[in-house]
Amino acid sequence: MSAPDVFAPAVLGPVRLRNRTVKAATFEGRTPHGQVTDELIDYHLAPARGGVGLTTVAYLAVAPEGRTHAEVIVVGPGTASGLARLAEAVHETGAGIAGQVGHAGPVANGRSNGVRALSSSRMPSPLSLQMIRSATERDLTRVTRAYVSSARTLVQAGFDVLELHMAHSYLISSFLAPGLNKRRDRWGGPLENRARLARQVARAVREEVGDEAAVTAKVSLSDGFRGGVTTSVGLELAGLLESDGHLDALQLSGGSSLMNPMYLFRGDAPVEEFAAAMPLAVRLGMKTPVGRSFMKTYPFEEAYFREKALGFRERLTMPLMLLGGINRLDTMEQAMADGFEFVAMGRALLREPGLVDRLAAQRGSQGPSPSGVCIHCNRCMPTIYAEGGTHCPEVPA
Incomplete structure (x- = not known):
């Protein structure tokens, strides 16, 4: 059986x-007041017009x-009309639209938000310099219901896909990581307990939306830090999620926004630029040896998660x-030949939003495989905090 055509x-x-x-x-x-803006819509229209099948908010x-x-946008009645406007604009290009739905957990900056962050267990926050509190049973019931409510709002707004965030040390991921989850109740200990929130959320969202939208999850191949989700844990979690039957696909990611972000990005680590973009307390902390170790350096190579991902492909259907x-x-x-159904791109499309259409047009030409032009300098990472929003510094304004 031949591999599917990535452009079909x-x-x-x-x-x-x-x-x-x-x-x-x-x-x-591009949401300075937590609302959809014209700038956010334009950001997603660029890759949508450039040929991607699905753009993810x-x-x-x-x-x-x-x-x-x-x-950050909180999904609810106050943001629903803007989200509908965004979905309509993307659909006019022929692309689909996904919403990455999640709870940041310990990755949340409680001082910025004006409310303490939650995690699987109590811990200090390097972002707010506050203590993050351990989620209670009431919190987890409330958060699960909030996932359901958000899913309903996004479906009504016209979103095609709901991507549940279960990676990068966000709330669900913090329960999965044994080094972060120190609980001794039914949410801690063996993976069956640590995975309870992930499975509960996936089930609740699917029961709410049925076949009105696709439901996927972003999961970790490896968190890249001691005490994080390992590849074996990630495989076991993926097996549980598959057996539950509530998800249409998994997106395989890695790294930790809290403990080791460069494990996800690879390539150059823009320490000075990143520190300059952060609040003073964090900036000073990043100048210490411990702070500098936060931005580890991993050499970039094409499809750097492929080898780990092949283990998931072999195990899962x-x-x-x-x-x-x-x-x-x-x-x-x-x-496609390896058996993956979709390919997801980030920095390459930030550098060249029309990459998909260009590669499709150039396929079959003589010479080496056409490539994107991203140089993996990662200087786009600190622009998250810059005026005008995330962008590639290599692209002239």
Whole structure:
């Protein structure tokens, strides 16, 4: 059986997409008041007009304390009309739209949000310099209901796909990581307990939306820090999620926004630029040896998560999205040959929003596989906090 064509129409759960390319969720920095703006719409129109099958809005919080910081959109009645306007604009290009739905947990800046962050267990926050409180049973019931309410709002707004965030040390991920989850109740200990929140949220969201939208999850191949989700834990979690049958696909990611972000990004670590963009207390902390170790350096290579992801492909039958350093046509075609159903791209599309259309047009030409032009300097990362929002510094303003 031949591999599917990455540029041909594809089905994701109940949703039909024009191709198998996904613009991954990368925070846009274009919602200064927590509302959809024209700038946010333009940000997603660029890759949508450039050929992607699905563009993903990041990051959409289910609760005020679940924002990474105060400017993040909280899904609800006050933001629904703007989200509908965004979805309509994307649909006019022929692309689908996904919303990355989540609760930031310990990655939330409680001082910015004006409400203490939550985690699986009590811990100090390097972002707010406050103590993060341990989530109670009441909190977890409330958060699960908030996922359901957010899912309903997004479906009514016209979103095609709901991506549940279960990675990067966000709230669900903090329960999965044994080094962060010190609980001795039914939410801690063996993975069956630590995975309870992930499975509960996936089930509740699916029961709410049925086949009105595709439901996927972003999960970790490896968190990249001692005490985080390992590849074996990630595989076991993925097996549980598959057996539950509530998800249409998994997007395979890695790293920790709290403990080791460069494990996800690879390439150059822009320590000075990142420190300059942060609040004074964090900036000073990043100049210490401990702070500098936060921005580790990992050499970039094309499709750097492929080897770990192949282990998931061998174990699972459900659709999988390959993410991590995908820039070239031959990489995309290899992913299809490997059995992955979709490819997700972030920085490459930030550098060149029309990359998908260009690669499709150049396929079959003589010479080496056409490639994107992202140089993986990662200087786009600090622009999250800059005026004008996330952008590639290599692209002239």
